[in-house]
Amino acid sequence: MAILSDAAKYDASCASSGSTKRDSRDGKGLGSNTGSGICHAYAPDGRCISLLKILMTNFCIYDCAYCVNRVSSNIPRARFTVDEVVKLTIEFYRRNYIEGLFLSSGIIRSPDITMSDMVQIARKLRHEENFRGYIHLKTIPDAAPELIAEAGLLADRLSINVELPTDTAVTQLAPEKNPTQIRKAMAFVKLRKQGSAEKTYTGKRPPRFAPAGQSTQVIVGADASNDATILGQSTRLYSSYGLKRVYYSAFSPIPDSSKNLPLIRPPLKREHRLYQADWLLRFYGFELDEITGVTRDGNLDLDFDPKIAWALAHRGLFPLDVNTASREMLLRVPGFGVKTVSRILATRRHRTLRYEDLTRMGVSMKKARAFVTAVGWSPAGLTDSADLRAKFAPPPEQMSLF
Amino acid sequence: MYRMTMPMIGTAQSWRDAARALINANVPPANVAWGDEASATGLWDAAPPPDVKPALKVPRSFITLANSVVWHSDPTRFSMLYQVLWRLRDRPHLMTDRADADMSTLRRMEKNVHRCQHKMKAFVRFRDVGAPDDTRRSFAAWFEPTHHTVEPTATFFARRFGDMDWRIITPDVSAFFINGELTYGEGQPKPPLPEDACEQLWTTYFRNIFNPARLKVKAMQSEMPKKYWKNMPETAAIPDLIATAPARVREMNRAAPTIPPLRAAKVQKQVAALGTAWSGSPDELSVAVADCTRCDLHCNVTQAVLGEGPQDASLMIVGEQPGDLEDLAGRPFVGPAGKLFDKLARDAGLDREKAYVTNAVKHFKFNPRGHRRIHQRPNIGEVTHCKWWLDAECATIKPKVILAMGSTAALALTGNGSDLTLRRGEALKLDDGTQLVLTFHPSFLLRMRDPDKRHTAENDVRRDLDLANRLSGLAP
Numbered sequence: 001m002a003i004l005s006d007a008a009k010y011d012a013s014c015a016s017s018g019s020t021k022r023d024s025r026d027g028k029g030l031g032s033n034t035g036s037g038i039c040h041a042y043a044p045d046g047r048c049i050s051l052l053k054i055l056m057t058n059f060c061i062y063d064c065a066y067c068v069n070r071v072s073s074n075i076p077r078a079r080f081t082v083d084e085v086v087k088l089t090i091e092f093y094r095r096n097y098i099e100g101l102f103l104s105s106g107i108i109r110s111p112d113i114t115m116s117d118m119v120q121i122a123r124k125l126r127h128e129e130n131f132r133g134y135i136h137l138k139t140i141p142d143a144a145p146e147l148i149a150e151a152g153l154l155a156d157r158l159s160i161n162v163e164l165p166t167d168t169a170v171t172q173l174a175p176e177k178n179p180t181q182i183r184k185a186m187a188f189v190k191l192r193k194q195g196s197a198e199k200t201y202t203g204k205r206p207p208r209f210a211p212a213g214q215s216t217q218v219i220v221g222a223d224a225s226n227d228a229t230i231l232g233q234s235t236r237l238y239s240s241y242g243l244k245r246v247y248y249s250a251f252s253p254i255p256d257s258s259k260n261l262p263l264i265r266p267p268l269k270r271e272h273r274l275y276q277a278d279w280l281l282r283f284y285g286f287e288l289d290e291i292t293g294v295t296r297d298g299n300l301d302l303d304f305d306p307k308i309a310w311a312l313a314h315r316g317l318f319p320l321d322v323n324t325a326s327r328e329m330l331l332r333v334p335g336f337g338v339k340t341v342s343r344i345l346a347t348r349r350h351r352t353l354r355y356e357d358l359t360r361m362g363v364s365m366k367k368a369r370a371f372v373t374a375v376g377w378s379p380a381g382l383t384d385s386a387d388l389r390a391k392f393a394p395p396p397e398q399m400s401l402f
Numbered sequence: 403m404y405r406m407t408m409p410m411i412g413t414a415q416s417w418r419d420a421a422r423a424l425i426n427a428n429v430p431p432a433n434v435a436w437g438d439e440a441s442a443t444g445l446w447d448a449a450p451p452p453d454v455k456p457a458l459k460v461p462r463s464f465i466t467l468a469n470s471v472v473w474h475s476d477p478t479r480f481s482m483l484y485q486v487l488w489r490l491r492d493r494p495h496l497m498t499d500r501a502d503a504d505m506s507t508l509r510r511m512e513k514n515v516h517r518c519q520h521k522m523k524a525f526v527r528f529r530d531v532g533a534p535d536d537t538r539r540s541f542a543a544w545f546e547p548t549h550h551t552v553e554p555t556a557t558f559f560a561r562r563f564g565d566m567d568w569r570i571i572t573p574d575v576s577a578f579f580i581n582g583e584l585t586y587g588e589g590q591p592k593p594p595l596p597e598d599a600c601e602q603l604w605t606t607y608f609r610n611i612f613n614p615a616r617l618k619v620k621a622m623q624s625e626m627p628k629k630y631w632k633n634m635p636e637t638a639a640i641p642d643l644i645a646t647a648p649a650r651v652r653e654m655n656r657a658a659p660t661i662p663p664l665r666a667a668k669v670q671k672q673v674a675a676l677g678t679a680w681s682g683s684p685d686e687l688s689v690a691v692a693d694c695t696r697c698d699l700h701c702n703v704t705q706a707v708l709g710e711g712p713q714d715a716s717l718m719i720v721g722e723q724p725g726d727l728e729d730l731a732g733r734p735f736v737g738p739a740g741k742l743f744d745k746l747a748r749d750a751g752l753d754r755e756k757a758y759v760t761n762a763v764k765h766f767k768f769n770p771r772g773h774r775r776i777h778q779r780p781n782i783g784e785v786t787h788c789k790w791w792l793d794a795e796c797a798t799i800k801p802k803v804i805l806a807m808g809s810t811a812a813l814a815l816t817g818n819g820s821d822l823t824l825r826r827g828e829a830l831k832l833d834d835g836t837q838l839v840l841t842f843h844p845s846f847l848l849r850m851r852d853p854d855k856r857h858t859a860e861n862d863v864r865r866d867l868d869l870a871n872r873l874s875g876l877a878p
Contacts, residue, residue, distance in 0.1 A: 046620075
């Protein structure tokens with residue numbers, strides 16, 4: 001248990017949201033799904049624990065340089081049987097420790113054999129234990145399509161990791177993995193999902209295929225790609241395969257790491273900035289080159305969040321009048337979120353907005369004040385002042401002793 | 403002065419009934435004193451007015467708001483709600499006004515209750531209290547909620563744990579789910595619950611899922627406040643995890659890197675022999691095109707889409723490039739343009755199964771836009787690079803006639819993609835003697851807005867298909 005959960009901690013995804021609604025009020029099964037996830041605990045690394053995230057085994061025949069379980073690593077190995085995983089999931093679930101299971105695995109013997117064991121666990125949970133909680137299966141791209149098809153019918157979400165931002169990096173650091181194969185598997189999942197949404201000629205709906213969609217994970221900082229490359233890949237993945245999420249995982253030092261890797265760890269801030277940029281691309285109507293074009297080397301500024309960086313570079317567009325500006329422009333104001341913008345638009349119909357009204361709507365005026373005007377507030381020279389940039393910069397910090 | 407006393411159980415319905423009666427009797431908020439069972443009664447309390455119809459109509463969103471706010475622990479919650487209800491009578495849009503001060507207080511309270519409910523769903527920890535031979539398992543938990551959230555949250559647990567008995571004991575209200583029936587009772591002091599072996603296992607999991615290289619204590623505490631810790635078994639491990647984290651990271655950095663174990667080489671040798679399954683057709687050409695890196699398009703797409711059809715076809719049909727669906731499915735002409743092509747071909751008496759259908763460029767070129775991919779025309783460089791594959795296909799199929807659809811196909815085959823309208827409709831000859839017919843691309847027809855023009859163009863394509871069909875000898 002210790003070994004196999006230890007090995008699973010490098011998977012970033014833990015979401016248990018976005019699936020179909022179901023419950024066990026009929027008394028014949030266990031578990032429910034409300035559509036929004038619940039985080040049952042938080043580890044001191046700040047990440048939530050929603051699913052029981054374990055590896056079926058950490059034996060692996062592949063040699064991916066960034067992975068703690070690669071064949072050339074000297075860590076102790078262990079393996080769960082199918083029944084052990086099922087029992088553990090059910091017992092933890094009954095005590096309200098978890099939302100469900102996130103099952104991943106090292107590859108033993110062959111991709112097909114490993115995948116069929118994982119599918120067997122899901123099948124047992126669903127059909128024998130009548131488990132109606134959340135199941136997330138990490139799919140092995142090289143496995144047979146029939147296995148992936150069955151996995152999709154049993155699990156809520158499938159994920160296939162693209163691992164690294166460029167094909168070249170995958171070939172260098174994960175020699176056994178084939179980027180084309182990974183994309184083909186994602187295409188297969190998307191097509192199956194689309195197919196299951198269409199009614200048949202008799203008007204029946206086929207069984208739902210991976211109702212919570214698919215996601216993927218990219219390791220940041222293990223190769224030399226800049227943020228523009230990483231985000232470019234994400235936009236393509238979102239548009240091509242209808243992914244629900246792309247997870248960014250800052251490469252963190254692993255016990256017994258490979259000599260092919262840089263031993264410098266990328267700042268965790270970088271991962272955070274990538275997520276912020278990802279959100280701006282998906283929900284705020286930003287274009288990729290608007291975000292990455294602010295700095296010259298294509299990396300996001302670590303000191304400012306991408307929206308502030310963009311706003312500082314485009315001060316000519318500000319200040320905006322919150323009482324007249326369009327939704328598109330309001331979304332670009334630092335400190336305004338999607339929800340607050342909807343609130344502003346709804347309230348604008350009844351009254352003219354004042355500075356205090358904005359704070360009541362949940363706007364972070366510390367950020368927004370330089371970029372907006374409202375009744376009773378004008379930033380005057382603040383928008384164009386030379387030290388505005390410095391106001392947003394993080395305070396100087398003493399270097400760590402360690 | 404009216405005194406309204408709200409019970410601990412069923413508060414939401416009681417408040418609604420009381421508020422309806424008061425508002426119908428036109429009682430202003432200043433004349434009502436609200437309280438729960440704990441609050442003292444006043445000297446001049448009057449009996450509440452009777453509930454008479456017709457009731458005031460309020461927006462549904464107010465009912466939702468009230469159903470949450472009544473569970474807040476603030477003693478003023480009932481009067482605050484009634485105050486807003488009073489104002490709602492002549493300001494119906496109040497609910498959508500995000501800047502109103504009363505409303506923002508209520509919304510803040512609603513948010514607190516929702517958070518408390520959410521944390522209860524997350525942090526209640528059951529212990530097994532059943533006997534080993536029971537058919538229906540039974541569990542119990544002790545929990546201390548901040549607000550009165552047991553009643554509104556209990557249905558969640560009933561839906562989730564439908565096949566077992568459970569009890570949630572709190573100092574406020576307790577919930578019991580026995581044999582599928584949900585009941586509520588008074589609050590109780592903390593009962594002694596038996597030890598549960600699973601808690602040890604869970605703590606082991608908690609200790610190991612933590613990554614010491616990314617210590618973020620503040621992030622953890624903001625989501626899992628310390629007030630909940632005392633009833634959660636895993637939290638006992640937290641101080642130790644935080645204290646030892648920096649040392650563990652230093653240890654990791656010092657230990658790296660190591661020499662791979664002996665078996666690594668052995669396993670890798672086996673892997674090399676294994677190869678990957680799922681690599682498509684055994685045909686050499688299709689394997690080779692899948693690994694094509696002649697231009698940059700391959701990095702962004704799912705797969706290269708090679709042509710399909712009989713290897714000895716006398717007619718070869720060349721389109722532009724795979725589209726969104728073709729790229730996902732790995733087959734040519736299956737998207738909207740492919741569907742139109744099939745229809746036109748049927749009209750012209752052409753059997754698609756007998757022809758070899760392919761594209762001038764084998765990879766999909768696109769612009770990502772949110773959840774969609776917008777088609778982009780391949781440039782001359784990409785067409786030239788991909789000509790290599792088209793030539794290879796021509797060499798294996800050896801068609802008598804090639805039908806080139808659209809300017810990209812014309813460009814690939816003749817080196818000139820312009821003036822399609824003038825050049826279409828007649829049999830041309832390629833350098834190697836193969837006959838060539840040019841025509842419009844089906845997606846060009848799909849984009850035409852004017853129905854008359856589209857009709858003419860469709861007829862042109864039908865004629866061209868028919869011509870190619872006759873030249874190739876497929877048609878009688």
